[in-house]
Amino acid sequence: MMIDQDAEHGALFAAIDTLTEGGKLRRLAGTFARFVATLGHAPAPLLLASLLLSELEGRGHSCLVLADLAGDPSPQLGWTDGEWTALRTAAAAGGKGALPKNANGWRAALQACEQVWPVGDLDFNQPLVLDGERLYLRRYWRDEATVAASVRARAAVGHPVDAEGVRRWLDKLFDHAARDGGTDWQKIACAVALRSDLAVITGGPGTGKTYTVARLLALLFAQAPDATALRIALAAPTGKAAARLKQSIDTALDDLAGKLGAALPLRELAGRMGAARTLHSLLGARPDTRSFAHHAGNPLDVDVLIVDEASMVHLEMMAALLAALPPHARLILLGDKDQLASVEAGAVLGDLCAHAEEGNYDDATAAYVHAAAGETIPPSFRERDGGPLAQRIVMLRQSRRFGGPIGALATAVNQGDADAARAVLRGDSGGKLKWFEGARPGDVLALAVDGRPGTGAGYREYLELVRQGPGAAYDEWVAAVLRRFERFRLLCAVREGEWGVAGLNEAIEQKLEQARLIARRGEWYVGRPVMVTRNDYATGVYNGDIGVTLPDPQRPGSLRVWFSDGDTVRSVLATRLRNVETAFAMTVHKSQGSEFTHTAMVLPPQANAILARELVYTGITRAREFFTLVSPNATVLGQAIAGRTQRASGLREALGI
Numbered sequence: 001m002m003i004d005q006d007a008e009h010g011a012l013f014a015a016i017d018t019l020t021e022g023g024k025l026r027r028l029a030g031t032f033a034r035f036v037a038t039l040g041h042a043p044a045p046l047l048l049a050s051l052l053l054s055e056l057e058g059r060g061h062s063c064l065v066l067a068d069l070a071g072d073p074s075p076q077l078g079w080t081d082g083e084w085t086a087l088r089t090a091a092a093a094g095g096k097g098a099l100p101k102n103a104n105g106w107r108a109a110l111q112a113c114e115q116v117w118p119v120g121d122l123d124f125n126q127p128l129v130l131d132g133e134r135l136y137l138r139r140y141w142r143d144e145a146t147v148a149a150s151v152r153a154r155a156a157v158g159h160p161v162d163a164e165g166v167r168r169w170l171d172k173l174f175d176h177a178a179r180d181g182g183t184d185w186q187k188i189a190c191a192v193a194l195r196s197d198l199a200v201i202t203g204g205p206g207t208g209k210t211y212t213v214a215r216l217l218a219l220l221f222a223q224a225p226d227a228t229a230l231r232i233a234l235a236a237p238t239g240k241a242a243a244r245l246k247q248s249i250d251t252a253l254d255d256l257a258g259k260l261g262a263a264l265p266l267r268e269l270a271g272r273m274g275a276a277r278t279l280h281s282l283l284g285a286r287p288d289t290r291s292f293a294h295h296a297g298n299p300l301d302v303d304v305l306i307v308d309e310a311s312m313v314h315l316e317m318m319a320a321l322l323a324a325l326p327p328h329a330r331l332i333l334l335g336d337k338d339q340l341a342s343v344e345a346g347a348v349l350g351d352l353c354a355h356a357e358e359g360n361y362d363d364a365t366a367a368y369v370h371a372a373a374g375e376t377i378p379p380s381f382r383e384r385d386g387g388p389l390a391q392r393i394v395m396l397r398q399s400r401r402f403g404g405p406i407g408a409l410a411t412a413v414n415q416g417d418a419d420a421a422r423a424v425l426r427g428d429s430g431g432k433l434k435w436f437e438g439a440r441p442g443d444v445l446a447l448a449v450d451g452r453p454g455t456g457a458g459y460r461e462y463l464e465l466v467r468q469g470p471g472a473a474y475d476e477w478v479a480a481v482l483r484r485f486e487r488f489r490l491l492c493a494v495r496e497g498e499w500g501v502a503g504l505n506e507a508i509e510q511k512l513e514q515a516r517l518i519a520r521r522g523e524w525y526v527g528r529p530v531m532v533t534r535n536d537y538a539t540g541v542y543n544g545d546i547g548v549t550l551p552d553p554q555r556p557g558s559l560r561v562w563f564s565d566g567d568t569v570r571s572v573l574a575t576r577l578r579n580v581e582t583a584f585a586m587t588v589h590k591s592q593g594s595e596f597t598h599t600a601m602v603l604p605p606q607a608n609a610i611l612a613r614e615l616v617y618t619g620i621t622r623a624r625e626f627f628t629l630v631s632p633n634a635t636v637l638g639q640a641i642a643g644r645t646q647r648a649s650g651l652r653e654a655l656g657i
């Protein structure tokens with residue numbers, strides 16, 4: 001069979017190999033197309049569609065939209081027109097005829113193939129699924145169906161609420177004097193979340209998502225028949241985000257406990273909540289398998305689950321989470337819908353929040369919010385037929401932490417206003433922002449080592465502390481080193497090249513070595529910051545964890561990598577960490593869920609498909625106090641802001657939004 005296919009599709013496979021060698025296709029995409037060819041008669045349109053489907057899945061899309069296949073997918077793939085034409089021509093040569101011309105033609109061609117299950121037909125467990133105008137890998141189709149069904153079911157649940165009682169509590173929990181006029185969306189979010197088994201609270205950095213959810217927790221405790229029996233779980237996609245969530249919630253609850261006094265034993269109730277966990281750990285991830293200990297047959301033992309940084313939760317994880325959540329449990333998702341979606345396929349939060357800006361609250365929600373929160377939803381956020389999901393979503397619109405030039409820059413980028421973004425970057429005289437337009441590599445290296453005036457040093461700062469050594473209290477020194485390392489970070493839009501993660505990590509190491517701040521001896525050296533790139537259950541480190549290499553206090557001559565773990569630190573012998581990379585420079589993608597006092601973002605000299613508005617916005621919003629943009633070519637910023645990351649998915653359609 002393989003030999004026949006190779007003879008028939010030799011030109012196509014050769015074209016695939018050329019694109020793979022040119023770095024335009026991941027190897028897996030070609031392998032998948034070849035695999036599909038072994039499963040039966042495989043006409044050229046099927047192989048071409050399988051190839052692109054696998055490639056797009058690797059770039060975060062859940063499916064292949066047939067209209068894109070019929071049109072010109074090259075911009076989406078970052079290919080030249082010539083590359084797409086060459087691939088089409090090669091496919092048509094093997095297929096002995098022209099490829100379908102439109103989406104209907106593609107649909108007809110694909111549904112006739114034995115490797116494809118057209119939804120609604122007899123199911124033979126084919127690897128590909130054709131659902132309306134979309135082609136899926138079966139796994140993603142199943143995950144999307146699970147998420148859609150579960151979200152619809154949860155959104156439909158309406159709990160009876162004692163609006164008057166809620167109103168009394170909300171007035172206690174929210175400080176009316178602190179509001180600055182306008183609609184109090186935080187209060188609305190609490191009221192809305194009480195009403196259903198699903199609540200989505202979205203908003204940019206510092207809009208008070210954690211502040212709000214702490215009040216929601218207090219309200220849930222206050223309303224529960226037996227508050228001590230309420231099982232609450234906190235979770236986030238990464239260990240770091242989980243630790244941040246727990247810390248912010250503890251602080252907010254402690255603050256509230258002081259305010260509420262004897263009205264609610266909040267300290268005691270909060271003390272019963274466990275630590276925040278990663279979603280992997282919550283679900284019971286098992287080594288070497290994609291399955292989890294918790295699933296529909298062995299659900300999680302929770303009544304309320306709060307998930308922070310939900311924009312980073314990919315489709316497969318969201319499906320697993322929803323399947324494992326008992327039907328009675330409340331799910332509260334927190335996240336910034338405008339941030340980059342997960343590296344893996346899917347953009348669930350973005351899809352759910354597609355219309356969050358508009359609100360679309362119906363009359364019943366408006367009346368309830370008025371009764372329970374004392375807030376009037378403005379007419380521009382109302383819509384008679386807003387749909388059930390819209391009634392479960394609230395967007396927080398005012399940033400408390402993030403005003404000033406960095407906030408203005410983030411807003412301009414988010415709105416796609418490149419002129420405004422450039423004006424903010426060039427116009428800040430207070431030193432919060434700096435733009436190296438037309439930068440040279442030396443500018444980045446100087447920035448990495450010494451920072452810029454007024455922002456504190458770059459990596460010099462933590463490396464000098466490393467050089468000073470621990471003194472008496474080793475753990476305190478480690479914690480201080482880790483804190484200092486978090487003060488500055490260089491983020492890259494791309495991995496490869498002089499302006500990407502790989503090139504810059506090497507160049508920064510050389511520069512730090514010249515400055516005698518590090519002394520490299522092979523791969524591991526004192527001061528080396530590393531990022532974990534794969535979950536490793538044996539050592540307890542997870543994808544995205546960042547640590548710093550320091551001497552082992554017990555075994556002179558050996559090195560350990562130290563990670564912060566909430567309030568404490570923990571370490572792993574350096575040589576036991578297999579999947580790590582140096583982290584002086586890291587991708588914007590990997591920086592999600594983290595914030596640094598000074599964030600510097602490096603753009604590459606040329607625009608590309610990855611470089612889009614969401615990426616620039618995510619990079620900027622990693623900065624707590626100072627933001628520096630480095631771009632060798634000043635025009636790339638405008639091109640990036642103009643680009644959008646659109647992820648193909650059928651979720652919006654399945655949810656009727």
Ligand SMILES: Nc1ncnc2c1ncn2[C@@H]1O[C@H](COP(=O)(O)OP(=O)(O)OP(=O)(O)O)[C@@H](O)[C@H]1O
Binds near residue numbers: 207
């Ligand atoms: N209504 C409010 N009144 C007073 N302070 C508030 C209010 N809302 C938020 N804050 C404060 O603003 C800061 C940011 O709030 P919070 O951390 O909850 O935001 P967030 O949306 O969770 O941010 P991020 O996800 O970016 O960390 C906190 O210090 C919080 O105490």
